[in-house]
Amino acid sequence: MQAVRFNPALWFNAGLDWLDERVGIRELVATLLHVVIPRSAHTYYLGGITLFLFGSQAVTGILLSLYYQPTPESAYNSILYIMNELNFGWLIRSVHAWGANLMIIFCILHLLRVVIQGAYKAPREITWMAGMGLLFVTLGFGFTGYLLPWDQRAYWATTVGTEIAAAVPLIGVNIRDFMRGGADVSALTLSRFLGVHMLILPAALIGLLLVHLFIIHQQGLADPHATEEK
Amino acid sequence: MNDANKKDAASQPKGLLPFWPHYVLSELIAWYVILGVLVTLSAILPAGLEDKANPLLTPEHVKPEWYFLSVYQFLKVAAVFSFLGAEAPRLLGVLIPGILLALLFFLPFLDRGPKRPARQRPWMLALVVIVLLVVIALTIWGQYS
Known part of the structure; x- marks a missing residue:
C-alpha cells in the first residue's frame, strides 16, 4: 500500500460492500438490471418516455408548489408572479404544462403500440389493467391540474367538465357536487383538486407503476413474433 | 461496462438483447431528446394565462382540454x-x-x-x-x- 489517494471508484465499491453486507444490494441490482429482452420486441421507448415525463412533472410540480398559493384570491396572482418575476418560473411552468400534454400523448402512443403488437394478451392481463389505470390517473392529473391557475379557461373548463359527471344516471348530481365540494366551482373545489393533484394521484400513480414494472420484470417483454407463450 | 458484462453481452443467444446497458442506453438517449423537445416547445410557446376567473362571466367558447x-x-x-x-x-x-x-x-x-x-x-x-x-x-x- 502506497499513499492513500482519493479514488472515487474505490470509495463507491467500499460503499457498495457496506450496503451489500447488510441488505444484499449487489444481488438486488443484478436481479433488476441483468435481464434480457427479445431483439424483435420494438418498444419504441414509449413507456419509458412516459415514465421520464412523469419524473419531469414531479420535479417541476414540486418547484411550482413552492410558490403556488391555492386560494381563489391569490392563486392567479401567484401564477402571474411565477410567470413574470420568479427566475425561470415561466420555464418551469411551461415545461410542466407541455409535459402534461406530452405525457398523455405518449401514454396513448404506448397503448397503441401494445395493442398493435398484441402485447396485452395472456399472461400480461395485469400489466395491461395497471397500464389502463395509469392512463386514467394521468388524465385525472390533467383534469385537476387544469383548474389550479384559476383563470377564466381553468374555471369554465372545470365547470363544464364536472357537469359531464352529472349526466351519470341516479347518482350523477351527487358525483358532480362531490367533485366540486358544493353546487358550484368554488374555493372548496380548488382545495380538493389540489389535494387530489398533489397527494392522491401521485400516490396512485406510483403504486400502479410499481405493479406495472414488477410484472414486466417478472415476465419479460412480449416477443411480437412469437404466437404463443411458453 | 466491465469485462463480466461484456462477456454477458457476447454470450447472449442471438435473438436476445441485454437490458443493461444496451436497452437502458437507448432509453436514456430517447429521454434526452424528449427533454430537448420539452424545453424547445416551452421556449417557443410558453404556458398561457387568461383573465382571472370570474364566476359571473361565462366566456363564449368553453371547451375542455x-x-x-x-x-x-x-x-x-x-x-x-x-x-x-x-x-x-x-x-x-x-x-x-x-x-x-x-x-x-x-x-x-x-x-x-x-x-x-x-x-x-x-x-x-x-x-x-x-x-x-x-x-x-x-x-x-x-x-x-
Whole structure:
C-alpha cells in the first residue's frame, strides 16, 4: 500500500460492500438490471418516455408548489408572479404544462403500440389493467391540474367538465357536487383538486407503476413474433 | 461496462438483447431528446394565462382540454338519441364512452386469440384504425364547433 489517494471508484465499491453486507444490494441490482429482452420486441421507448415525463412533472410540480398559493384570491396572482418575476418560473411552468400534454400523448402512443403488437394478451392481463389505470390517473392529473391557475379557461373548463359527471344516471348530481365540494366551482373545489393533484394521484400513480414494472420484470417483454407463450 | 458484462453481452443467444446497458442506453438517449423537445416547445410557446376567473362571466367558447374533447363532443352529438326519450341523450352520451372504456380496460379477457403478430390479426388492426379515426374526427369537430 502506497499513499492513500482519493479514488472515487474505490470509495463507491467500499460503499457498495457496506450496503451489500447488510441488505444484499449487489444481488438486488443484478436481479433488476441483468435481464434480457427479445431483439424483435420494438418498444419504441414509449413507456419509458412516459415514465421520464412523469419524473419531469414531479420535479417541476414540486418547484411550482413552492410558490403556488391555492386560494381563489391569490392563486392567479401567484401564477402571474411565477410567470413574470420568479427566475425561470415561466420555464418551469411551461415545461410542466407541455409535459402534461406530452405525457398523455405518449401514454396513448404506448397503448397503441401494445395493442398493435398484441402485447396485452395472456399472461400480461395485469400489466395491461395497471397500464389502463395509469392512463386514467394521468388524465385525472390533467383534469385537476387544469383548474389550479384559476383563470377564466381553468374555471369554465372545470365547470363544464364536472357537469359531464352529472349526466351519470341516479347518482350523477351527487358525483358532480362531490367533485366540486358544493353546487358550484368554488374555493372548496380548488382545495380538493389540489389535494387530489398533489397527494392522491401521485400516490396512485406510483403504486400502479410499481405493479406495472414488477410484472414486466417478472415476465419479460412480449416477443411480437412469437404466437404463443411458453 | 466491465469485462463480466461484456462477456454477458457476447454470450447472449442471438435473438436476445441485454437490458443493461444496451436497452437502458437507448432509453436514456430517447429521454434526452424528449427533454430537448420539452424545453424547445416551452421556449417557443410558453404556458398561457387568461383573465382571472370570474364566476359571473361565462366566456363564449368553453371547451375542455383536447384529450377530453372527443367525449365532450360525443355528449353533444348524443342529442340524436332524443327519439328514445327526453333523458336518453345525456344518459347515452355518458354511458357509451364509459362502456367503451370499460371494454378497453378488459381487452385481454375479451381478445383471447393466441396470435400476436399484427398481420395475423387484421380485424384488430381495422378496429384500431376505425376507433382512432372516430376519436380524431370527434376531437376536430369539438375544436371547431
